[in-house]
Amino acid sequence: MKVTGGKAVYGAGVGILMLQARFPRIPGDMGNALSWPFPVHYRVVRGASPDRVVRQGAPGLLDAFIEAGRALVADGADGITTNCGFLSLFQPELSAALEVPVMTSSLMQVALVNRLLPPGKVAGVLTISASALTAEHLARAQVPEGTPIGTTEGGREFTRAILGDELTLDVELARQDNIDAARALIESHPEVGAIVLECTNMVPYAGDIRAATGLPVFSIYSAVTWFQQGLVPRRF
Template sequence: MKPEATVGILMLDSRFPRLPGDVGNPATWPFPVRYGIVRGATPDRVVMRQDPDLLGPFIDAGRELVRDGATGITTTCGFLSMFQDELAVALSVPVATSSLMQVEMVNRVLPAGQRAGILTICASTLTAELLAKANVPDDTPIGTTEGGREFTRAILENRFELDVNLARRDNVAAARSLAAAHPDLGAIVLECTNMGPFAADIAADTGLPVYSIVSFLNWFQSGLAPPAFG
């Protein structure tokens, strides 16, 4: 019997709490995962500065995960679409860096006249280049938790504590504003891998399908280890 695929997850150098539903919490996954921390890759350096000097450390950490048995590689930040092409060249297994890569696919399954929107932790630094790296259409609606009371600041400042209820309110309020501003919105894709714990709350409040790193990696892993029937 073929062994079950192991997804290697390149972790930011972070200390904020990782709730069930967060990519960095092993309890989120119904399949084997292996984590590798990229030292120095803080939320600030990745999201705010998009530091190109981090490429080498990400490649090194990815290669180590592959040596340890990972059969596919992902990351813990949607902004790492910036390294999608380079990691795909450097590593010998499939690479899915960013939840943003779902936007194009979600658009294809929505009813005519509807489109997917993005909810991001930081709209002010989510550049056209990062979106293009994930094949996100130019006119995609974008909402953000930036300016909220808790979520964006706690994550980007890499705090030890997170007020979960306030973070949930930030996410739901941002999604509600996004939906209200775009009547043609048919689904929401969560850029931030720390938004997964709030996906169900967002879906319940907006009435829209919500896609996150959780949906993306369940799909990703299902191809690495297809189920056997019969």
């Protein structure tokens, strides 16, 4: 049997472009490697702080993300994703530059989830910052106009600690912020039949949101797990 090389690292199909941050990444967080049931590649994009990417719109960072993405592909990644839903802004440019499948944002699931739901029900989005989530972010992820949006902004812990890049995180307060925001979303939008978590740092609380609302919850974890199965199909 002959095999062909060409990669530096084998066995990890997904490459993850990471923001440069210091806040705690607990199990379930995309940036905690123990969250994944399969190996992944990581590459930190220097200068891409949570505040700069989310609140400022990632000015001047496109080239840095392209360079980091190319490095991941050169190392062996077969597909690229990112650890911030707001990077949907770069979806067209990264897809064109990297020449492998690219999924920048959990928001890209919204249109698919809508097709899964019964008539009269739609997916709602839960975001870390509704004030920063623009129509352009949504359009580049092909999120339908009028999609209900909920947010953890104004909560006690989650948005402040993550976007402020704080060294400590009160996990229980962050969990409650996510539950409260999800409940508020469905209370104000009874047409919501499922929730898509924009923020990759919300994944540790997806099960709690599901328990509190009774609704299906989709996240970057569900998206990347699906992505992985396309990049590295299981052999039977």
